[in-house]
Amino acid sequence: MNWVLLLSLAAAYLALDIPAASPSIDSNVKKEVIIQMFQWDWDSIGEECAEFIGPAGYGFVQVNPPSEHVQGSQWWTDYQPVSYKIASKHGNRDQFKRMVEKCHTAGVKVITDTLFNHMSAMQGPATGTAGSTFSKYDYPGLYSYKDFHHNCGTPNNDILNFNNRNQLQNCELLGLADLDTKSDVVRARLVEYAKDLKSLGVDGFRIDAAKHIPADELEAILSKVPGFRSPSLYITQEVFGGTQPGEEVRATEYLGNGDVHVFEYANEIKAAFLSGNIASLKDLDSRGWIPSASANVFVVNHDKERLDESLNAHSPSNTYTLGHVFSLAYPYGHISVLSSYESGIDNHDVGPPNGGWLCQHRWTAIAGMTRFRNAVRDTKLENWQSPQGDRIAFSRGNAGFVAINNSDSPWISTLLTGLPKGWYCDVVSGGSSGRSHGRSEGGKGGGCTGRT
Numbered sequence: 001m002n003w004v005l006l007l008s009l010a011a012a013y014l015a016l017d018i019p020a021a022s023p024s025i026d027s028n029v030k031k032e033v034i035i036q037m038f039q040w041d042w043d044s045i046g047e048e049c050a051e052f053i054g055p056a057g058y059g060f061v062q063v064n065p066p067s068e069h070v071q072g073s074q075w076w077t078d079y080q081p082v083s084y085k086i087a088s089k090h091g092n093r094d095q096f097k098r099m100v101e102k103c104h105t106a107g108v109k110v111i112t113d114t115l116f117n118h119m120s121a122m123q124g125p126a127t128g129t130a131g132s133t134f135s136k137y138d139y140p141g142l143y144s145y146k147d148f149h150h151n152c153g154t155p156n157n158d159i160l161n162f163n164n165r166n167q168l169q170n171c172e173l174l175g176l177a178d179l180d181t182k183s184d185v186v187r188a189r190l191v192e193y194a195k196d197l198k199s200l201g202v203d204g205f206r207i208d209a210a211k212h213i214p215a216d217e218l219e220a221i222l223s224k225v226p227g228f229r230s231p232s233l234y235i236t237q238e239v240f241g242g243t244q245p246g247e248e249v250r251a252t253e254y255l256g257n258g259d260v261h262v263f264e265y266a267n268e269i270k271a272a273f274l275s276g277n278i279a280s281l282k283d284l285d286s287r288g289w290i291p292s293a294s295a296n297v298f299v300v301n302h303d304k305e306r307l308d309e310s311l312n313a314h315s316p317s318n319t320y321t322l323g324h325v326f327s328l329a330y331p332y333g334h335i336s337v338l339s340s341y342e343s344g345i346d347n348h349d350v351g352p353p354n355g356g357w358l359c360q361h362r363w364t365a366i367a368g369m370t371r372f373r374n375a376v377r378d379t380k381l382e383n384w385q386s387p388q389g390d391r392i393a394f395s396r397g398n399a400g401f402v403a404i405n406n407s408d409s410p411w412i413s414t415l416l417t418g419l420p421k422g423w424y425c426d427v428v429s430g431g432s433s434g435r436s437h438g439r440s441e442g443g444k445g446g447g448c449t450g451r452t
């Protein structure tokens with residue numbers, strides 16, 4: 001079917017008779033979008049799962065590392081563990097368990113950001129968020145000096161060459177005490193921690209700094225965790241780069257363990273939308289990165305946001321929103337969406353909420369496109385149209401159609417949608433209420449709050 005479209009920014013159309021992906025409506029809908037609730041506390045995440053995340057159709061919520069860590073309000077204190085007690089500044093063990101239960105009730109699985117590579121960088125002695133005493137290479141009852149890498153061949157044990165395998169995997173990242181993951185003692189502690197999280201209902205792990213752990217050593221740890229390499233346990237690994245010549249540690253080494261972050265994806269999205277040449281994104285799935293089935297992609301994550309290496313909530317001309325519309329419509333990888341707070345760009349260290357929570361997961365376009373992605377899952381990209389570099393449109397089989405205008409002037413065009421005759425709802429401008437999902441030829445009924 002051809003449509004005449006007048007478009008200022010973007011539109012994505014689904015049939016009005018496709019239900020919202022709420023477990024109360026259709027528990028068989030496969031929901032894959034991950035929402036990273038960066039720095040939210042456990043009580044708030046549990047409430048948000050019930051109130052919005054579940055009904056909106058998100059499949060997973062990714063939470064900050066839940067283990068005890070160094071004290072401080074900065075966001076990065078979460079990433080310097082001092083024990084494996086479930087007691088962080090975001091809540092205690094009971095609060096964490098209740099959060100998981102609430103999210104599960106809402107049909108949302110829980111992924112924890114998980115730290116296997118290192119402990120803290122603090123010389124100490126100091127006290128953690130649960131009262132544990134520690135110093136950089138001494139964590140009583142857990143680790144001692146012999147459980148860490150030392151003398152990797154560089155001054156102060158620092159990584160100086162991020163293309164060098166030995167330095168990446170045996171030196172210290174940003175001064176953090178680097179665990180010897182060849183050690184049976186270290187592996188046993190990490191497996192025990194992962195099993196404990198699983199006992200609390202956790203459905204997956206984002207392995208922070210995975211590239212700094214040899215892939216086979218990481219596999220040796222994960223293989224002891226119930227559900228490894230099964231649909232019941234989702235694994236995604238932070239492997240920065242590893243696709244370019246000269247990089248000794250390759251991203252493909254980690255494919256046997258689970259999904260792998262594709263940081264290049266965020267770079268390409270930023271470059272295309274800020275340059276105006278979004279037509280260049282047509283072949284984004286054939287750039288020689290990680291295969292789609294194992295790729296974890298994002299427009300921005302918490303690190304890229306702070307390094308200003310990606311689009312962010314303050315990017316000009318709605319490019320941040322448009323980047324998400326594209327990414328949630330385009331069939332490459334499993335996508336994570338960041339929900340963060342103000343000033344993470346201007347102040348690298350500041351903790352939340354500072355200038356206020358941004359709540360990107362609630363933005364109409366992003367939430368609507370999450371439903372779009374669920375509805376078009378397993379369909380192919382077809383009918384790609386790009387009359388000029390800053391305007392694109394394509395269909396996902398005969399299930400959905402998206403058009404994006406990255407220019408400052410309206411786009412008026414006749415486009416091939418690939419959709420059968422019927423009534424359709426623009427989920428970028430609004431969406432379906434999830435209650436009345438039909439629309440008659442006379443225009444009665446329907447729960448669409450966006451354009452039809």
